[in-house]
Amino acid sequence: MGNPYLSPKSSEQLRVLRATEPEAVLRVSNLNVSAGDHHILKNINLEIPKNRITVLLGPSGCGKTTLLKCMNKLTDLYRELKVTGNIYIDNDDILNTTASIPDIRQKMGLLSQRPYPLPVSIYKNVAYGLKLKGVRDKKLVAFSVEKHLREVGLWEEVKNRLNSPASSLSIGQQQRLCLARGLAVKPGIILADEPTSALDPTSSKIIEDLFRDMKKHYTIILVTHVLRQAIRLADHVIFMHDGEIIEQGSPEELFENARTDKLRAYLVDGN
Numbered sequence: 001m002g003n004p005y006l007s008p009k010s011s012e013q014l015r016v017l018r019a020t021e022p023e024a025v026l027r028v029s030n031l032n033v034s035a036g037d038h039h040i041l042k043n044i045n046l047e048i049p050k051n052r053i054t055v056l057l058g059p060s061g062c063g064k065t066t067l068l069k070c071m072n073k074l075t076d077l078y079r080e081l082k083v084t085g086n087i088y089i090d091n092d093d094i095l096n097t098t099a100s101i102p103d104i105r106q107k108m109g110l111l112s113q114r115p116y117p118l119p120v121s122i123y124k125n126v127a128y129g130l131k132l133k134g135v136r137d138k139k140l141v142a143f144s145v146e147k148h149l150r151e152v153g154l155w156e157e158v159k160n161r162l163n164s165p166a167s168s169l170s171i172g173q174q175q176r177l178c179l180a181r182g183l184a185v186k187p188g189i190i191l192a193d194e195p196t197s198a199l200d201p202t203s204s205k206i207i208e209d210l211f212r213d214m215k216k217h218y219t220i221i222l223v224t225h226v227l228r229q230a231i232r233l234a235d236h237v238i239f240m241h242d243g244e245i246i247e248q249g250s251p252e253e254l255f256e257n258a259r260t261d262k263l264r265a266y267l268v269d270g271n
């Protein structure tokens with residue numbers, strides 16, 4: 001029996017909505033991060049839907065990168081950071097698990113603001129990811145290198161110079177090479193921290209188009225403070241301010257029907 005307060009139509013709409021809602025691949029529960037007296041992340045609770053682009057949006061210093069760092073345990077590198085709470089990936093709480101850090105990180109590809117290719121050839125950059133996965137068969141490595149370079153739209157541009165140093169590529173190409181390297185370890189989730197901020201408009205568009213295409217196979221969590229990029233790409237939006245989640249939901253809910261003054265102000269002037 002349906003809820004008597006809902007009209008039959010909205011009850012049906014809800015049923016359809018629930019049936020089509022993607023499952024969550026990552027769940028954050030009561031996450032707090034502090035450095036001394038500075039409470040950087042304040043009781044964060046969220047779910048990341050599978051095969052969607054989730055955009056973490058908010059003014060500079062609100063904690064977006066720190067949240068991303070918690071998700072692949074990069075916070076372990078900063079002894080001054082105290083992290084408490086739970087982050088569930090595949091029902092395993094990565095903040096309180098016995099799984100090794102490499103095992104956890106293999107589930108996630110990380111794309112940072114600037115590309116950091118390894119100081120080796122284009123080929124070896126992608127092969128490195130496969131090596132990490134334990135792939136030794138040379139034919140299989142060659143097949144996979146091509147596959148992942150194709151996946152990021154780089155194959156045609158580099159197929160005749162695979163042994164050239166990665167540093168000989170343009171910054172936009174290097175960013176796609178880093179993405180290919182990350183994809184080679186078969187992550188389910190891509191963490192992207194302002195991945196187009198160092199790129200020219202053409203290279204940025206290539207990355208944006210890739211993300212739209214990649215969400216068929218991957219879950220993407222994208223940090224950006226470029227509002228137009230968020231509007232172009234987001235399926236799900238999390239708006240943060242001063243270490244807190246202020247609003248989260250669909251782009252329509254946040255961009256067209258903001259409920260809080262903080263989000264409304266941000267949408268007007270980005271602050």
Ligand SMILES: Nc1ncnc2c1ncn2[C@@H]1O[C@H](COP(=O)(O)OP(=O)(O)OP(=O)(O)O)[C@@H](O)[C@H]1O
Pocket residue numbers: 035038040058059060061062063064065066067078080081225
């Ligand atoms: N290791 C650290 N030690 C002390 N403070 C830190 C540390 N890491 C981050 N912070 C502080 O936490 C706050 C959030 O930083 P964070 O980089 O997560 O913000 P952000 O929203 O990603 O900012 P931006 O958009 O400018 O990159 C900032 O005030 C920052 O100075």
